[in-house]
Amino acid sequence: MKIRAKDPKQVWKEEFESSQTRRKDGLETSTISGVPVKPLYTSDDLPSRAEELPGQYPYTRGIHPTGYRGRLWTMRQFSGFATAEETNRRYKYLLGNGQTGLSVAFDMPTLMGQDSDAPTSRGEIGHCGVAIDSLADMETLFDGIPLGEITTSMTINSPAAILLCMYLAVAEKQGVPFVKLGGTLQNDILKEFIAQKEFIFPPEPSMRLVVDSIEYCAKAVPKWNTISISGYHIREAGSTAAQELAFTLADGMAYVDACIERGMRIDDFASRLSFFFDAHIDFFEEIAKFRAARRIWARWMREKYGAQDERSWKLRFHTQTAGVSLTAQQPELNIARTALEAMSAVLGGTQSLHTNAMDEVFALPTDRAARLALRTQQLIAFETGVGSTIDPLGGSYFVEALTDEMERQAEAYFKRIEDLGGVIPAIEASFFQKEIADAAFRYQSELEQKRRLIVGVNEFTVDEEEPIEILRIDPKLEREQVERVRAVRAKRDQARCSNSLSKLRTAASGRDNLMPYILDAVRAYATEGEIMNALIEVFGVYTERAVI
Amino acid sequence: MRALARAITLVERRDPAVRELQQALRDRVRPAYVVGFTGAPGTGKSTIVDGLISLLRKQERSVAVIATDPNSPFTGGAILGDRIRMQRHALDPKVFIRSMGARGHLGGLSLAAREAIRLLGAFGFDPVILETVGVGQSELEVAAVADTTVVVLTPNLGDGVQMIKAGILEIADIFVVNKSDLEGHKRVALELRGMLNLSPKAAWRPPIIATAAVRQEGIEELWAAIEAHRKHLETTGRASAQAEKRLKDETAEVVAEVARERARDALGEDSKLSQRLLQDGTPYEVADEILRNHIMNSE
Amino acid sequence: MMATKGAVKPIRIVMGKVGLDGHDRGVKVVARALRDAGYEVIYTGLRQTPEMIVDAALQEDAQVIGLSLHSGAHMTLFPAVVEELKRRKATDIVVFGGGIIPEDDIEALKKQGVEELFTPGTPLQDIVAWLKKRFPEGGST
DSSP, X not given: OOOOOOOHHHHHHHHHHHOSOSOOSOOOOSOTTOXXXXXXXXXXXXXXXOOOOTTSTTOTTOSSTTHHHHOOOEEOOEEOOBOHHHHHHHHHHHHHTTOOSEEEEBOHHHHTTOOTTSGGGTTTTTTSSBOOOSHHHHHHHTTTOOTTTSEEEEEOOTTHHHHHHHHHHHHHHHTOOGGGOEEEEOXXXXXXXIIIOOOOSOHHHHHHHHHHHHHHHHHHOTTEEOEEEEOHHHHHTTOOHHHHHHHHHHHHXXXXXXXXXXXXXXXXXXXXXXXXXXXXXXXXXXXHHHHHHHHHHHHIIIIISOOOSHHHHOOOEEEEEOGGGOOSSSXXXXXXXXXXXXXXXXXXXXXXXXXOOTTTXXXXXXXXXXXXXXXXXXXXXXXXXGGGSSSTTTTOHHHHHHHHHHHHHHHHHHHHHHHTTSHHHHHHTTHHHHHHHHHHHHHHHHHHTTSSXXXXXXXXXXXXXXXXXXXXXXXXXXXXXXXHHHHHHHHSOHHHHHHHHHHHHHHHHSOSOSHHHHHHHHHTTOOHHHHHHHHHHHHOOOOOOOOO | OHHHHHHHHHHHTTOTHHHHHHHHHGGGOOOOOEEEEEEOTTSOHHHHHHHHHHHHHHTTOOEXXXXXXXXXXXXXXXXXXXXXXXXXXXXOTTEEEEEEEOTTOTTTTHHHHHHHHHHHHHTTOOSEEEEEEOOTTHHHHHHHHOSEEEEEEOSSSSOOGGGOOTTHXXXXXXXXXXXXXXXXXXXXXXXXXXXXXXXXXXSXXXXXXXXXXXXXXXXXXXXXXXXXHHXXXXXXXXXXXXXXXXXXXXXXXXXXXXXHHHHHHHHHHOHXXXXXXXXXXXXXXXXXXXXXXXXXXXX | XXXXXXXXXXXXXXXEEBSXXXXXXXXXXXXXXXXXXXXXXXXXXXXXXXHHHHHHHHHTTOSEEXXXXXXXXXXXXXXXXXXXXXXXTOTTSEEEEEESOOHHHHHHHHXXXXXXXXXXXXOHHHHHHHHHHHOTTOBOO
């Protein structure tokens, strides 16, 4: 009788299962999104496929052959508060401290397309970001900052076209040609309907405005990323990682479809599409999500849409650490959370990164907290050495298996969305909203049952919290901003302004690209609210069905 | 307005104080015309109702909406979210919107809704729109209360005509195919027409109205169809026949509700009775006894 | 004579987001938890003005108004709801709120008539427990 050596994997399995020392604390071992994970991954879990390499299709391991050996990620801290003047000062401070790109946060009235003197702007001015009412404010915001030498990201959606036109008008005044301008406009209206809810017009005219700006920039502002297709807000609204991935890429394809329908060629605009993801706290799941995103996008662009240009296949993305993971309790812990999340974004190969400040759970960050957040990225870049090797987790049994699992779940969602008739019908049927609300509730229930722990919140709490310093917006600024917009209205050439608005209204009823009309209105110092209202007259407004 | 809101709460709670209120309002009671709306979630009922409110407000009419939603049966709790789509009428004193959960009482919402409708009529609201999501038995309850029942369908929700729940064809006085901008819209209308042609000839043939409620399209046609149905009910004498039947049904339901309560009380309080029921397993005999001793002879 | 003894008297709560932000994850999670605890929640959605939310509470005969806001405008809008209740002579309606609200503001808002405030990370049970204590007679029994 031959004695056969036992399979070592079998030995491990038996030892693991019979072990008495396994934890019995009842805590979830699945990922934060509920994806079950095994205690051990081995070569059996490694998919059989041709070896993937960075800079090569399908770009799972990164879009550049050089990774961060070539260029580090852009450290792009999202900021803006109070008035254009105050924010301008903060920008100069950040640029002076080694930040390499600007990222504008607008206040709620600006995001919702209304002027600071609208009744519903009361109490909101300058709180979530900077208040911009007209070109005059935009001139102040970038005063002394040469737009040809920096890149700027603007987080704005329903009124995105207007704010982009304001930026273009500032460039004109600075004498910078449009072709030299670089930056990103969020301009992702679909995720507003799905998650962030800062919609104004119904989906159809909203999509028209997005396509108008993509079409216009493809010719006039060729280095501008006209859209940043965002999973961030979907995740922050409570989705799982797989939902974030799937819904974001589905949105991306919906924009591609809309542009093709407009008559554009895929390779004329696909390389200007960019993405924006969340880096949540479940370390490996996030890395797998980023890797899967690149692979899926490349395949769909090449195989379904027939893109020929390699640049059209490459998914480039910005990452922000998860605001939703920050806690009001023991807020200093947020520095540690943000560092770990930022690390997953870097290991996932992000092109640019925003790290949250520890106090953002209370208000906009103080100077000190904002600096610490930037320093966290610098620490990852220059102390830890993680940027020295490209996709260092490639080939990890676990990470590769999880990447495949993310991809599988995303494809299953694409199928369901298609069955509903596409993204917009799925929005109208509240499909995404329901999926997200269910996921958010499931997670909250797990916290309530203590099947998941948040340090300092449902475990390891302290009785007395030490107060931390928070940024206060001086209520005086609100009055000043209201006076400012009224002064702009009083001073401008009224005939030119109302003429430009009536031309815009007429164009909106037709099929022309609206960008040149909006740009003219902006140049005439029409306010954001006036331009939006002209469009609302034609497009109407949208209200959503409650899905809880 | 608060008095009306309070009164509806009493109605929902089946509070005896309502009786006095009804006495006081007796002279003011003016029956409001009741239009029922039902359809699967996501068909756009609330948006259509919202459009209808706008139309009626232009005609200077006061409109009330009762939006019902099935409760969570275990806890009695509910989330009622239909107001959202009618926000543009917030702050209009001539529009009264009330959300109503089914509260799990037997007989569902219909008893409470009927009384609430009377109250709304007494306060000058006419018509009253009764809206419910078409799950479970709720659409049948709406049809039992409404003068005109409107069933809403859409092309994109997998509720194609073959999916229409049994009984829907019978309760609909009007069909609306909403989202007429979506693909498949014509097909749904066509299939629906085919199915209606198969059903026995009736004096009223339910019209099929196409709407795109988000754009306020088809709302006027819908209201015209509702008015036509109302006229049909009046000229054929069905209105008064229906009113008579419904009053009788409602009275019977109220009796049933009281009897049910008394029976529960009897079974709870009379331990001998419930013991015998459990031992012999003879509900009919025990029921007879309850009827004799606790219901017919009480008071 | 007609009262049915088994009838439930759920507390009705109008919940909505005042202000311009669209962050509705929190308010929806809380709404579900309150439903599961036996409350009737009337959800009025996004971008409610103080006038709208008070009007809804009156029509719905709600005992409670729950406000959610994440844009930083709570010091303006929460007290405005309390003021509107005074104007409509409905100060019996209890107001509570939630969102990103610094500690100092919580104290100030309580002084202005907002009865309770909950910040991110509050266990849902705490909110339910507060309501149960505030309305011992309510909820399904």
